[in-house]
Every structure is written in structure tokens, then in C-alpha cells.
Amino acid sequence: MDTDAEVLIAGAGPTGLLLANELGLAGVRTAVVERLPHRTGRSKALNLQPRTVEVLACRGWPAPVLDRSPALLPAGHFAGLPLDYGALDTAFPHQIGIPQARVEEFLEDHLAAYGVPVLRGRELRSFRQDADGVTATLFGPDGAERTVRAGYLVGADGGRSTVRRVLGMPFPGRDGRVGMAVADIELSAEEGESGGPGEPWRLPDLRPDPAGVAFLLPLGDGVHRLFLGGPEQQGVDRDAPVTADEVRVALTRCPGPPRTLRAVRWASRFTDASRQAERYADGRVLLAGDAAHIHAPAGGQGLNLGMQDAFNLGWKLAAVVRGDAPDGLLATYHAERHPVGARVLANTRAQMVLTLPDPDAVVVRELLADLLTTPEANRRVAAMIAGTDIRYPMPGVPDHPLLGARAPGVRLPAGRGALLADAPSAVAAAAEGWADRVDHGPAADGGEALLVRPDGYVCWAGRDEDADGLRAALARWFGAPRSLAGSPEGRAPGRPR
Numbered sequence: 347m348d349t350d351a352e353v354l355i356a357g358a359g360p361t362g363l364l365l366a367n368e369l370g371l372a373g374v375r376t377a378v379v380e381r382l383p384h385r386t387g388r389s390k391a392l393n394l395q396p397r398t399v400e401v402l403a404c405r406g407w408p409a410p411v412l413d414r415s416p417a418l419l420p421a422g423h424f425a426g427l428p429l430d431y432g433a434l435d436t437a438f439p440h441q442i443g444i445p446q447a448r449v450e451e452f453l454e455d456h457l458a459a460y461g462v463p464v465l466r467g468r469e470l471r472s473f474r475q476d477a478d479g480v481t482a483t484l485f486g487p488d489g490a491e492r493t494v495r496a497g498y499l500v501g502a503d504g505g506r507s508t509v510r511r512v513l514g515m516p517f518p519g520r521d522g523r524v525g526m527a528v529a530d531i532e533l534s535a536e537e538g539e540s541g542g543p544g545e546p547w548r549l550p551d552l553r554p555d556p557a558g559v560a561f562l563l564p565l566g567d568g569v570h571r572l573f574l575g576g577p578e579q580q581g582v583d584r585d586a587p588v589t590a591d592e593v594r595v596a597l598t599r600c601p602g603p604p605r606t607l608r609a610v611r612w613a614s615r616f617t618d619a620s621r622q623a624e625r626y627a628d629g630r631v632l633l634a635g636d637a638a639h640i641h642a643p644a645g646g647q648g649l650n651l652g653m654q655d656a657f658n659l660g661w662k663l664a665a666v667v668r669g670d671a672p673d674g675l676l677a678t679y680h681a682e683r684h685p686v687g688a689r690v691l692a693n694t695r696a697q698m699v700l701t702l703p704d705p706d707a708v709v710v711r712e713l714l715a716d717l718l719t720t721p722e723a724n725r726r727v728a729a730m731i732a733g734t735d736i737r738y739p740m741p742g743v744p745d746h747p748l749l750g751a752r753a754p755g756v757r758l759p760a761g762r763g764a765l766l767a768d769a770p771s772a773v774a775a776a777a778e779g780w781a782d783r784v785d786h787g788p789a790a791d792g793g794e795a796l797l798v799r800p801d802g803y804v805c806w807a808g809r810d811e812d813a814d815g816l817r818a819a820l821a822r823w824f825g826a827p828r829s830l831a832g833s834p835e836g837r838a839p840g841r842p843r
Contacts, residue, residue, distance in 0.1 A: 369667075378463065423552075510638075583615075758800055
């Protein structure tokens with residue numbers, strides 16, 4: 347197939363950039379197109395949840411990301427009610443407080459290692475797909491039109507996704523009912539000094555208040571993030587500028603001493619609209635991140651949900667492009683991620699209700715606050731918000747505690763699967779035909795062997811006598827063994843044919 351790219355990604359946010367890194371790691375010829383001519387530097391989302399940090403750790407990336415982070419938060423929150431991340435089974439029992447812009451900067455810079463271009467100032471306006479690929483029409487900064495041919499197109503172009511609209515994908519849900527805004531602001535010189543990296547980040551105060559909600563978070567260098575949701579933000583068009591007067595009113599509601607606004611660097615309105623694409627894939631076009639789901643930013647889950655979409659999709663799409671994929675592999679992207687997205691939409695809607703100054707909602711909030719003082723309830727909700735309790739449906743022993751769950755601490759820097767089993771053994775020998783796609787490592791304590799997918803989830807667990815079960819799992823997730831898939835000569839592991 348004569349193509350400009352094997353995969354074309356629309357959108358250079360965290361979702362699109364992480365997906366591009368995953369495809370680049372697998373040797374897939376990928377290009378990213380982005381409507382904006384350059385990175386804006388706007389902070390936008392502000393955190394990485396524990397599961398997202400584990401995702402980065404799978405590839406050996408958390409250290410450079412941490413270098414760009416001003417804070418670690420050992421807690422999460424549900425509608426402002428604190429959640430103890432220290433109780434989670436993870437090497438990263440905290441949120442990383444980091445503006446989205448710094449995450450994007452790292453991911454885009456890392457693409458240079460794979461030669462994946464980010465074509466900025468190119469707006470994807472239309473496309474058509476056929477049995478062999480997708481033909482997209484791009485408009486450049488000079489207005490010139492260009493046609494690009496790709497094997498697959500991924501829409502990671504945000505909540506107002508052009509890819510989703512052109513695809514005609516239903517986007518059911520409900521419109522927003524509560525208006526809110528965020529702003530990156532500078533305070534007067536004396537007040538701004540407290541916004542340095544030494545000032546701790548805090549969980550938001552979201553207790554219901556008829557006057558509205560407002561809180562400040564230091565971003566460093568004298569810049570603060572202001573969240574505002576009061577009477578002034580209701581019934582206002584989403585595209586209307588956030589005014590300096592709105593910011594000043596919100597500052598008077600923030601706890602602490604009076605503050606003087608010096609400048610608004612960036613501001614944006616949003617609502618609690620909640621919608622999810624009916625399907626995450628249609629033929630050779632796929633959706634990820636906000637293009638696939640929108641919700642209120644309650645609990646700090648949005649950026650994380652999109653990045654985890656990308657991590658689930660990347661290795662599967664790469665296997666399809668290489669010709670290694672078994673039948674139905676790409677369909678598991680929607681099957682696994684759509685329920686995860688639906689659950690986030692549900693919990694964010696619940697959180698928004700608990701922030702409203704409605705007497706009945708206040709009573710429910712007080713009841714939940716009491717329940718969350720019990721360790722088990724707190725741990726369960728914390729794992730949901732942190733993303734560490736995700737468990738995908740897998741064939742095999744249904745009540746096995748690890749099957750379908752993530753494998754904490756496993757490093758997969760090459761983006762390949764891993765069989766964790768002692769050698770020599772029957773299961774180690776059974777996996778030899780997949781050595782070009784699955785690495786081998788020692789079994790964990792207890793001697794039980796685990797097969798781990800490239801996204802860090804356990805897809806088989808057993809002992810030496812279950813070699814047949816292992817072969818079935820390898821074929822299901824990694825395709826036919828080398829002896830049946832064709833000669834590996836001239837094809838390096840993890841590279842396209």
C-alpha cells in the first residue's frame with residue numbers, strides 16, 4: 347500500500363503524542379498533524395494519576411517527567427473528599443502535580459528518537475476511508491490544501507473532534523448544566539512570591555457553597571491556577587472570554603489574605619457536559635482521549651483517561667500494521683476502553699452532584715465523607731480514581747486475582763510482551779515461537795508464571811503444567827508463532843515487515 351504514513355494521528359495533545367510514541371517505538375511509520383502552529387504553553391490539566399505514572403514507568407520514562415514536576419501529592423480526592431493513595435498497591439502512591447504543557451513537551455521531544463514528525467499548523471478538515479486506508483485532506487498555515495494517505499487515522503483531536511464529526515459517530519450523553527472556568531494568573535509581586543516551587547500543592551476545597559467555588563493552586567514562578575465556579579459563570583457561552591472582573595470576584599472567595607490580580611495569562615470556560623462516543627472504532631478510523639469521551643474534570647482523571655486509551659491502543663494498532671495481529675485484536679480496544687470511559691463519566695457526574703449547594707446533595711456528601719473514613723471504602727474509591735483497579739476481561743481462570751489486572755513493577759521498555767517464568771520449563775519452551783514479540787524474564791515470587799501484554803496487563807497466569815493454556819493466550823494476543831507466521835529473516839523484532 348502506497349501511503350504517506352502507516353498511521354496518521356490528528357491532535358498533538360497528551361493522548362496523540364503518547365500514541366505516537368508507542369507506534370514509533372514499534373517501528374510504525376507515523377505522523378501527527380496539529381491545527382495549532384506551536385505549543386501554547388497553557389497549563390491545562392495538572393496531574394498524573396498513579397496508573398498513568400505506572401504506564402510511563404513501563405517504558406522507563408517517569409524520571410524525566412518527574413524532573414519537570416513541581417509536586418507530589420500523596421492523596422487524591424472524590425469531589426474534594428480526600429483519598430489515601432498510600433493504601434494502594436503501587437510503587438507510585440501519589441499524584442504527580444505537573445501542568446499538561448510539560449507532559450506534552452516531554453512526549454513531543456521524545457518523538458525525535460523515532461523520527462516521528464509533528465506537523466503543526468496543519469488542520470485536518472475531511473477524510474474518506476476505503477478498504478485499504480484513509481485519505482485525509484489537510485490545510486496548511488498558508489491555506490494550501492494537501493492530501494495525505496494513511497493506513498489508519500486516529501482522532502485524538504479533543505472534545506470538539508473533527509474526526510468524530512466527519513466520521514458521523516454518535517456522541518450520546520447530556521449537555522452541561524453547570525458552568526465553570528479555569529485561569530492561569532499572576533498576582534501582585536509580593537503575593538506572587540508565594541507561588542514558588544516550595545509552596546505545597548493542595549487538594550481542592552469543593553464544599554458546596556451558594557456563593558460559588560474558588561481555589562488557587564501554585565504553578566511556580568509566581569503563577570497560580572485559579573478554579574472558579576460561581577453565579578458569574580452560569581449561562582455564559584463557552585467561547586466567551588473569561589473577564590478580569592470574574593477573576594477578581596473569584597479571588598475574593600479564595601481562603602487566605604486578600605490578593606491583587608496582576609495579569610491573566612490564559613483562561614477557559616468548561617461545563618459538566620458528559621458524552622461518550624458510541625464506538626471507539628469504525629473501519630480504519632479510531633477515536634481516543636477527549637475525542638472519544640468528555641466529562642467534568644472532577645477528581646483529575648481526564649488527561650489520564652486519554653493517555654491510558656493511547657497505551658491500550660498503541661501496541662494493538664502496531665501489531666495490525668506489522669501483520670502480527672490475531673483476528674479481532676483491534677476490536678479489543680473498544681471492548682476494553684469503552685467501559686472504563688463509561689465508569690469515569692459516571693463517577694464524575696456523581697462528584698459534580700456532591701459539589702452542588704442542594705440540601706439533599708449536602709446530606710449525601712456528609713454520608714459519603716463518613717464512609718470514606720473507613721480504610722476499605724477509602725481504598726476502593728482511591729483505586730478507582732487512581733486507575734489502579736482497572737481489570738480487563740480475559741479468557742482463562744475467571745477468579746484468578748491477577749488475570750486481566752495490571753502487573754505492577756513490570757518494565758517493558760521495548761514495547762513488547764513479557765513471559766515471566768522460570769527457565770528451563772515447559773511454559774518457557776512453549777513460548778519460543780513468539781520470541782520475536784515476547785521477551786522472557788524470571789517468574790515472580792511463588793513460582794507462578796505470568797504472560798504480560800505490552801500495556802502491562804496480565805493476559806495469562808499458570809504453572810508449568812499449563813503450557814497449552816499459555817500457547818492459546820499467546821496466539822490470542824500476539825498472533826501465530828514464528829514457525830507459522832512466516833520466516834523472521836530480514837525482519838527485526840518489533841519492526842514492520
